[in-house]
Amino acid sequence: MPGPKTWTHELKRRAGSLWVVKMLATTGGIAIFFYGYFWVMRHPLSAAAVMPETWIDDLVLFSPQSFPLYVSLWVYIGLAPALAEDGRELAAWGAASFAMTVIGLGLFMALPTKVPDFAIDWSRYPSLEFLKRADVSGNACPSLHAAFSVFTAVVLHRQLTAIRAPRTLLACNALWCLGIVYSAMATRQHVALDVIAGSLLAGAASIAYVGAGRMPGRTNASISPPLLRHASRAQVQPAETVREPGSQPETGRR
Numbered sequence: 109m110p111g112p113k114t115w116t117h118e119l120k121r122r123a124g125s126l127w128v129v130k131m132l133a134t135t136g137g138i139a140i141f142f143y144g145y146f147w148v149m150r151h152p153l154s155a156a157a158v159m160p161e162t163w164i165d166d167l168v169l170f171s172p173q174s175f176p177l178y179v180s181l182w183v184y185i186g187l188a189p190a191l192a193e194d195g196r197e198l199a200a201w202g203a204a205s206f207a208m209t210v211i212g213l214g215l216f217m218a219l220p221t222k223v224p225d226f227a228i229d230w231s232r233y234p235s236l237e238f239l240k241r242a243d244v245s246g247n248a249c250p251s252l253h254a255a256f257s258v259f260t261a262v263v264l265h266r267q268l269t270a271i272r273a274p275r276t277l278l279a280c281n282a283l284w285c286l287g288i289v290y291s292a293m294a295t296r297q298h299v300a301l302d303v304i305a306g307s308l309l310a311g312a313a314s315i316a317y318v319g320a321g322r323m324p325g326r327t328n329a330s331i332s333p334p335l336l337r338h339a340s341r342a343q344v345q346p347a348e349t350v351r352e353p354g355s356q357p358e359t360g361r362r
Contacts, residue, residue: 118271122191126198130189133202138182141209148213149247152220159221159248164300168293170226172233177291178253184284185256188263200320201263204313208259211309212252221248226296236295243297251298254289254306255313261285262314
């Protein structure tokens with residue numbers, strides 16, 4: 109008799125399920141996002157307003173070394189669709205991600221914002237200088253870096269919990285998310301208010317995603333067919349007729 113499935117077995121099973129669809133959905137989604145992002149950046153409806161700094165920004169020091177964490181978002185967000193259990197979960201992730209993108213880009217177009225001038229010589233930091241030149245208008249609030257990292261953290265937490273992954277992986281997931289959020293401020297791509305707004309957007313998307321997972325029919329889909337067949341036989345099996353002592357069994361009429 110085979111032993112119980114381990115969390116690593118379940119992890120591999122999820123990663124191998126619909127992997128071509130997941131790969132196309134992730135790469136296609138990122139490509140569409142960047143197209144929309146740069147189109148909106150060049151077609152704002154008004155001049156960009158400067159986002160104010162808060163005391164939180166004073167606590168986060170400028171750190172060009174956090175740039176790798178910043179760009180790691182594009183690896184991190186691919187983990188959630190890769191570990192989707194089935195097409196329904198993948199569709200819920202895609203719908204929530206699409207909604208965040210539409211809301212974020214809509215705000216960038218209607219209410220464009222940018223970060224303050226931090227008086228930093230960006231030529232000393234080539235990677236950040238390239239980022240600043242590409243992201244000319246800012247597209248600051250809400251921070252979609254924060255939004256997608258927080259949303260991904262929620263989705264991954266649910267997935268890792270479902271397969272009974274060790275707490276170490278759950279902690280790594282949370283730390284990666286926090287690292288990306290931190291890097292958005294440490295690279296001076298965003299201020300604290302941008303990150304807070306992005307996190308609120310992620311919260312709304314997460315509620316919708318979790319609600320989709322609790323819709324009727326989700327629980328039954330996870331029950332194995334043998335159990336369903338056994339339950340069906342138990343429901344249709346007729347009850348035995350109780351006969352009094354000495355009575356003869358009933359025969360059909362001729």
